[in-house]
Amino acid sequence: MHHPDIFQKKKLKEIMKITSIFLVAGILSFVVASCNNSGSDKNSDIKAGVTKTSWGEFDGKKVELFTLVNHKGDTVTITNYGGTITSFVVPDKNGNRSSVIIGFDSLQTYLQKPPYFGALVGRYANRIGGAQFTLNNNEYKLNPNDGKNTLHGGLKGFDKVVWDATVPSDSVPSIELNYVSKDGEEGFPGNLKVMVKYTLTDDHELKIEYNAETDKPTPLNLTNHSYFNLSGRVTNSILDESLWIDADKYTPVDSTLIPTGEILDVKGTPFDFTSAKKIGVSIDSVKGGYDINYVLNRKDSSSLQKVAEVKDSISGRTMEVYTTQPGLQFYTGNFLDGKFINRYGNPITQHSALCLETQHFPDSPNKPGFPTTTLNPGEKFHQETVYKIKVNE
Ligand code: BGC
Numbered sequence: 213m214h215h216p217d218i219f220q221k222k223k224l225k226e227i228m229k230i231t232s233i234f235l236v237a238g239i240l241s242f243v244v245a246s247c248n249n250s251g252s253d254k255n256s257d258i259k260a261g262v263t264k265t266s267w268g269e270f271d272g273k274k275v276e277l278f279t280l281v282n283h284k285g286d287t288v289t290i291t292n293y294g295g296t297i298t299s300f301v302v303p304d305k306n307g308n309r310s311s312v313i314i315g316f317d318s319l320q321t322y323l324q325k326p327p328y329f330g331a332l333v334g335r336y337a338n339r340i341g342g343a344q345f346t347l348n349n350n351e352y353k354l355n356p357n358d359g360k361n362t363l364h365g366g367l368k369g370f371d372k373v374v375w376d377a378t379v380p381s382d383s384v385p386s387i388e389l390n391y392v393s394k395d396g397e398e399g400f401p402g403n404l405k406v407m408v409k410y411t412l413t414d415d416h417e418l419k420i421e422y423n424a425e426t427d428k429p430t431p432l433n434l435t436n437h438s439y440f441n442l443s444g445r446v447t448n449s450i451l452d453e454s455l456w457i458d459a460d461k462y463t464p465v466d467s468t469l470i471p472t473g474e475i476l477d478v479k480g481t482p483f484d485f486t487s488a489k490k491i492g493v494s495i496d497s498v499k500g501g502y503d504i505n506y507v508l509n510r511k512d513s514s515s516l517q518k519v520a521e522v523k524d525s526i527s528g529r530t531m532e533v534y535t536t537q538p539g540l541q542f543y544t545g546n547f548l549d550g551k552f553i554n555r556y557g558n559p560i561t562q563h564s565a566l567c568l569e570t571q572h573f574p575d576s577p578n579k580p581g582f583p584t585t586t587l588n589p590g591e592k593f594h595q596e597t598v599y600k601i602k603v604n605e
Contacts, residue, residue, distance in 0.1 A: 258285045260414075262379045262387060267291055268319040273374040275319050280385040280412040285309070286601075288412045293322055294371040295332030295389045295408055297438050299555075302416055302601045305528025310444030312529065312601060314565045317555045326552045328437035331371030332408055333364045335393055335400045336585070337435040338505070338541060338574035341470040345577035347401070347429055347586065354399035359468055364437070366398030370406070371437070386411040395428065402428030402589075416601040424593035431577040432587040434595065435537075439545060439565035442524035442531055442601075446554055446564035450544065451492030453566070454523045457485040457540060459506035463573050463582075473579050475507055488521065491544065491566070501546035501563065505539050505573050513538065516596055520568050528604040535570040535597040538583050543567040570597040 260283045267277040270293055277298070280288045289298045298315035315330050316322060322329075343356035343366075355366040364371065375389035386409055393404040404426045411419040422434045441450055462483050463471040478484040482494035483504060495501055510517045513536055520533040520540060533540070544566050550559035558564075576582040587593050 258283050260385050262385050264377075264379070267293070270319065270323065270374050275374060276377060278377065278379070278387050280387065280410070282385060282412045282414050282416075284414055284416065286412060286416055288410065288418055289315070290387060290410055291319065291322070292375045292377040292389060293319055294373065295375050295391075295436075296322060296371070297330035297410070297418070297436065300418055300438075300599070300601075302529070303603055304444065305604050310527075311555075312440050312442050312444060312531065314439040314441060314446060314554055314560060316552070321552070324552075325372075327547060328364055328371055329552075330438045331436070332375075332389070332434070333437050333569075334370035334406065334432070334434045335365050335398065335404060336362070336431055336577075337364060337433040337437075337569065337571045339363050339468075339470055340431075341468075341575045341578050343399075345431065347431065347577065350401070352399055352401060361468060361470060362398075368398065370434075375408075380409075382411075384411055384413055400430055402426040402430040404430060404432070404587075406434070408434070416603075418599045420597045422593065422595045424587060425589075425591070426587050427589050429586055429588050431585045432593055433572045433576070433585050434593075435541070435569040435571040436597070437567060437569060438599070439548075439560075439567055440522070440531065440599075441565045442522060442529040443526045445556070446558045446560050448524075448526055449492070449563050450566045451495060451563050452490060452525070454488045454490050455485050455542075455566075456488035456521045457506050457542065458509045458517075458519045459540065460486060460509055461507040463505045463507060463539075465504065465574075469503060469574075471505065471573065471575050471579060471582075473581055475581070478506075485520075485542075488523070495544065495563075501544040503541075503543045503546055505541050505571070507573070508535075508538055508540055510535075510538070516598060519570070522566070522568070530602045530604070532600040532602065533568050533570065533597070534600065536595050537570040537572065537597065539571045539573045541567065541569040541571055541574070543569065570595070 267275045275293045287301045299311035300313040340362045343354040343362040354362040407423040409421040482497040516534040550561045573582040576585040
């Protein structure tokens with residue numbers, strides 16, 4: 213329980229901090245795009261658009277922070293360092309705004325390599341066993357960075373590079389991020405051009421579109437690694453949030469979190485979220501907590517389908533996840549150890565946030581039974597994911 217005074221003080225501090233973010237954004241930034249307000253939401257005077265502020269430098273490149281605002285007053289902040297989402301601020305059931313995505317207010321913190329908070333992950337999201345694979349009879353060796361395995365692209369994945377950002381003149385606030393991953397980067401073959409577009413709609417939706425092309429066959433698996441706490445506070449455990457996942461099957465893993473190659477039924481296991489249940493209900497039967505890939509029931513990969521839903525009773529917020537991807541990594545922040553402190557001064561501890569990473573299955577390049585992750589020259593890679601917040605008012 214919070215002592216009411218401390219609680220009030222903390223709340224005041226939070227409000228001041230959020231207000232100062234907006235003030236700084238307002239004073240320092242310049243409008244790089246703004247959207248016509250005569251559109252979808254006639255009840256609102258809020259001007260939707262995108263602003264940017266200078267956020268530092270890395271690898272000799274300018275790092276910026278973009279703020280997307282919709283007509284409802286929701287904001288998403290994204291930096292071109294790692295294509296990282298640093299906040300997604302939406303109202304709760306009382307109209308109070310806070311970020312459902314965990315993040316930090318300075319580039320310095322991201323340079324200390326927090327575990328992929330909000331980042332774009334590539335060239336291969338999740339693990340590739342033994343840091344190697346064979347493709348078209350050629351053997352490729354990657355940089356191992358997770359024991360013997362490669363995790364989230366290797367030593368310097370897409371989360372640790374500066375992307376080129378542009379603000380399209382769309383009617384909905386959005387930014388486009390481009391990155392060219394060179395042939396041989398982290399051991400992967402082919403020059404790969406990646407374009408990721410983030411959009412904030414008036415329906416409290418954060419949409420992510422991934423596009424890529426290559427000049428040599430390469431494995432490719434792109435995701436965003438946002439950590440969510442729907443209550444907006446890491447002091448509330450996500451074990452009390454309830455979760456539904458539209459998956460009858462999952463891919464079990466060995467002790468180093470590499471899939472065994474089997475595809476098993478969730479029925480009768482702690483992995484069963486086919487009916488919504490509190491995340492904490494059976495977590496003790498899963499060693500270390502949930503860190504597992506679900507085989508989504510969705511069959512049609514050409515359109516977005518709802519694949520998961522999280523509910524938080526404290527804030528009254530629900531998050532729906534829609535995707536075109538075949539898999540979903542459900543991770544309960546098992547390795548979060550309090551080392552990183554969030555923007556409100558709270559340590560980010562185990563189970564204080566969760567990830568729902570839409571993706572292809574881990575280690576697919578070494579698992580012939582999994583859907584292929586090979587992108588060939590001439591093919592256009594395209595995936596979409598939407599995180600939609602709903603509020604019980
Ligand atoms: C992985 C975890 C890993 C986490 C942070 C998740 O996608 O499944 O095993 O610890 O990312 O790196």
